[in-house]
Amino acid sequence: MSASDPIERYVRELRRELRGRRGARRRIVAEVRTHLLEAADAERASGADEHKAAEQALARFGSARDTARRFDGLASRRRTLLRRALAPSLAVIALSTLASATVWASRPGTRVPHVRHVLPTHKQAVRHPRESRLR
Amino acid sequence: MGFGEVQGHVDGMLLAVLSDGPLHGYGVTEELRRRSGGEFDLAEGTIYPALHRLESSGLLSSHWEIHRGRRRRVYALSSSGRREVVDRRASWRLFRSAVDRVFNGEVLETG
Numbered sequence: 555m556s557a558s559d560p561i562e563r564y565v566r567e568l569r570r571e572l573r574g575r576r577g578a579r580r581r582i583v584a585e586v587r588t589h590l591l592e593a594a595d596a597e598r599a600s601g602a603d604e605h606k607a608a609e610q611a612l613a614r615f616g617s618a619r620d621t622a623r624r625f626d627g628l629a630s631r632r633r634t635l636l637r638r639a640l641a642p643s644l645a646v647i648a649l650s651t652l653a654s655a656t657v658w659a660s661r662p663g664t665r666v667p668h669v670r671h672v673l674p675t676h677k678q679a680v681r682h683p684r685e686s687r688l689r
Numbered sequence: 690m691g692f693g694e695v696q697g698h699v700d701g702m703l704l705a706v707l708s709d710g711p712l713h714g715y716g717v718t719e720e721l722r723r724r725s726g727g728e729f730d731l732a733e734g735t736i737y738p739a740l741h742r743l744e745s746s747g748l749l750s751s752h753w754e755i756h757r758g759r760r761r762r763v764y765a766l767s768s769s770g771r772r773e774v775v776d777r778r779a780s781w782r783l784f785r786s787a788v789d790r791v792f793n794g795e796v797l798e799t800g
Contacts, residue, residue, distance in 0.1 A: 585714055585737060585762045592715040592759075593733070616732030624738040 560608040561590045564618055571622035582625055590615060695729050699739050701777040704748060704766065708774045711765035713754070714740065740764055748773050 565587050572579045593611035594604075602610060615621070695702075706712065706720045717740070718733045743749045748770035754763045766774065790797060 581762070582737065582741075584760055586734070588713070588759045588761055589715045589718075589733065589737075614733050616734040620732065621734040621737070624735065625741070627738070 560605070560612060561587065561594065564590065564612055564615075567618040568622055571619050573622070573626050578625075586615070586621070695731060698781075699731075699735070700743060701774075701781065703736060703739055703743060704770055704774045704777065707749065707764055707766050708771065711763050713756075713761035713763045715761075717764065743770070 565583055568586060569579065569583050572582060590608075590611050593614060594607040597607035597610045598604065702721060703717060706717055706724065709720075712720060714737060715733075717736055721729065721731075721736070740749065740751075744751055744764070748767055749764050750767050751762050751764045754761050789795075
């Protein structure tokens with residue numbers, strides 16, 4: 555058995571446990587693998603045999619599940635921020651669609667303003683939640 | 690010291706460790722251990738979500754580097770990260786002296 559086997563098993567488990575975007579997951583896995591290999595190198599330099607060095611590096615790092623859950627918390631925080639940023643735009647789209655449908659239903663053939671003209675700009679929509687938090 | 694006691698200070702300590710120059714994740718944990726004299730009993734895996742969060746907040750930047758054939762993600766303070774370290778050091782000093790006074794039964798004369 556090579557020293558990297560327990561580490562590769564751990565990395566495979568971490569990959570299974572992680573959620574979120576593929577690019578983010580790849581980055582996490584690459585960072586963790588390097589960390590564990592370097593920690594095992596340090597243990598070997600202190601006299602541990604290969605297998606023991608890998609096991610000690612893993613024990614110091616914490617379980618794959620716990621590590622993945624900590625990253626999940628980060629991803630859900632990002633999703634919440636994104637939802638807050640997009641909520642004003644979605645509300646305006648819904649309202650303008652409803653208004654257009656109402657006008658069209660009451661006066662068929664009436665031209666209604668294009669949705670683009672009543673939407674806030676992207677910057678306005680994204681800035682809104684943070685500004686309201688700061689107030 | 691376990692994670693619970695250190696938890697609220699991890700971000701500040703990571704920024705402080707990086708204030709002396711860029712480091713990759715393993716280097717950060719080694720420097721944290723060296724500076725603390727091994728007092729913090731933190732799972733090393735806890736620092737990565739913190740590093741990613743600090744990067745998302747714009748306090749850190751990072752890039753890949755190849756070292757002895759291994760890819761390392763190297764972290765550095767951004768300009769706002771440098772300002773943040775100064776602020777956190779100042780607020781930590783206030784906090785520490787207040788806690789010291791409480792433990793020692795001292796009363797700060799005000800006014």
